[in-house]
Amino acid sequence: MAKIVCVLYPDPVNGFPPRYARDSIPVLTGYPNGQTLPTPADIDFTPGELLGSVSGELGLRAFLEARGHTLVVTSDKDGPDSVLDRELQDADVLISQPFWPAYLSAERIAKAPQLKLALTAGIGSDHVDIDAAIAAGITVAEETYSNSISVAEHAVMQILALVRNFLPAHRWAEQGGWNIADSVSRAYDLEGMDVGVIAAGRIGQAVLRRLAPFAVKLHYTDKHRLSADVEAELGLTFHPDAQSLARAVDVVSIHAPLHPETRNLFDEELIGSMRRGSYIINTARAQIVDRDAIVRALESGQLAGYAGDVWYPQPPAPDHPWRTMPNNAMTPHVSGSTLSAQARYAAGTREILEDWLDGKPIRDEYLIVDGGRLAGTGAASYTATVNATPAA
Known part of the structure; x- marks a missing residue:
């Protein structure tokens, strides 16, 4: 037994x-x-x-x-x-x-x-x-x-929450305010933005398919390039590596597994190469990004927002800096549950x-x-x- x-x-x-x-x-x-x-x-x-x-x-x-x-x-x-x-x-x-x-x-x-x-x-x-x-x-x-589609839906939700500045606007309403200027001062349309996916496997492809109707310009990188038919269907631009993609987009959604090649992939240098005011959404694994580099980029304004539901370790300590860093839309690891x-x-x-x-x-x-x-x-x-x- x-x-x-x-x-x-x-x-x-x-x-x-x-x-x-x-x-x-x-x-x-x-x-x-x-x-x-x-x-x-x-x-x-x-x-x-x-x-x-x-x-x-x-x-x-x-x-x-x-x-x-x-x-x-x-x-x-x-x-x-x-x-x-x-x-x-x-x-x-x-x-x-x-x-x-x-x-x-x-x-x-x-x-x-x-x-x-x-x-x-x-x-x-x-x-x-x-x-x-x-x-x-x-x-x-x-x-x-x-739970691939569950995670993909969560990622799309967090992209919209960051770009539209949803959470601060909701807090104003919840607290009895009507602070429209404060709410919209960081709110943008997703339409027309360049959005990139790191790893176009089951979850990454599901994110791309769900974002296509938003009239965004879609980019991706993956070890295995998608077929020409899929690229044409979704209007995808392929990048040979994360470095090329990061420089070309406004929003990055990470869907790679954690292994030696992806650990700390988004470090100070890579984040610094992105467009000022970019957004990162990470529903993959926390250690694909450098924890403290994310905090510094949000504080400096290099990143306009960071969201995701993956932390390290899990659960994180009460004083984990991602709980209180500016312009975050973090959740507990719930996307796939x-x-x-x-x-x-x-x-x-x-x-x-x-x-x-x-x-x-x-x-x-x-x-x-x-x-x-x-x-x-x-x-x-x-x-x-x-x-x-x-x-x-």
């Missing part, structure tokens, strides 16, 4: 379950690229429920305990005396979400000799030390596409567990690391320093 440790974010402050705003969520029939939605044998939850918090348990307990497996669910993930560190020592499976990541470092892997599967409920496995997982023979998997997305990634988590526990192959598109090497989506999206032989 397997021991599964699941790290999820805490329940709502007003208790669980919350009072839901809607009675149901739309039923999707597939993803935009034709990939099928998760196909578990069954689910033990109602789509639209809060599944990503501790009491939600991703809807897994009945399924796992009926098979005789042990499920440990906690939000206590940081520090040597955390529940995560105590329970991980003899765990077979670790489940985590990008929004409340269980950082699976090489040190933690070394102390978890039975660990065989690191599963991300959602998209993004950079909280796992990929090289260490490869060396230890750990399979790393995630539910590709489960809507109730709609949770239904999909909870079902995908169960599908992966069913396959793994039954000794069946995990879908190729869900794989990041398998058999001691990058695999599936991981081979196209991540960089590893070694492809090791799995540990015995």
Whole structure:
């Protein structure tokens, strides 16, 4: 029997379950690229429920305990005396979400000799030390596409919130004012601006498609250039690298995975090369930008705004400078954890567990690391320093 440790974010402050705003969520029939939605044998939850918090348990307990497996669910993930560190020592499976990541470092892997599967409920496995997982023979998997559109919608929302100066205007109304001049003194139309996307994968392409009707000039850069047909359809300008793109646009939306090539990509020099008054939206990973360079650029006016929902570490300290820097529209890491997305990634988590526990192959598109090497989506999206032989 397997021991599964699941790290999820805490329940709502007003208790669980919350009072839901809607009675149901739309039923999707597939993803935009034709990939099928998760196909578990069954689910033990109602789509639209809060599944990503501790009491939600991703809807897994009945399924796992009926098979005789042990499920440990906690939000206590940081520090040597955390529940995560105590329970991980003899765990077979670790489940985590990008929004409340269980950082699976090489040190933690070394102390978890039975660990065989690191599963991300959602998209993004950079909280796992990929090289260490490869060396230890750990399979790393995630539910590709489960919350891609959720993140794309959030990014477009934050672009508009920054450019239109929405949050300060809302605060004036909320506080009883009617300060039109104050509200519009930093508000612009998005129409006609140059907007660039870093990495045109599933999320990046979804952002481009959603921005096209705004009559903006669209730019992108990616390791794999899109087809001529897609470029013509959306009117895209391709750039060979982030440096070229950053100089040419008013708005940058970042959608790259975090790996050695993207870490601190937007540093002082690159930000300084951008048009004065540019905007950066980052719903990818916080460490793709230099934290303090962002703060300085906002204070100097080189950047007109910065928004996103990714921080490092997560959760950030109360005094993290992004909480109070000027002209920010930051949110907690919520973009990919809507109730709609949770239904999909909870079902995908169960599908992966069913396959793994039954000794069946995990879908190729869900794989990041398998058999001691990058695999599936991981081979196209991540960089590893070694492809090791799995540990015995």
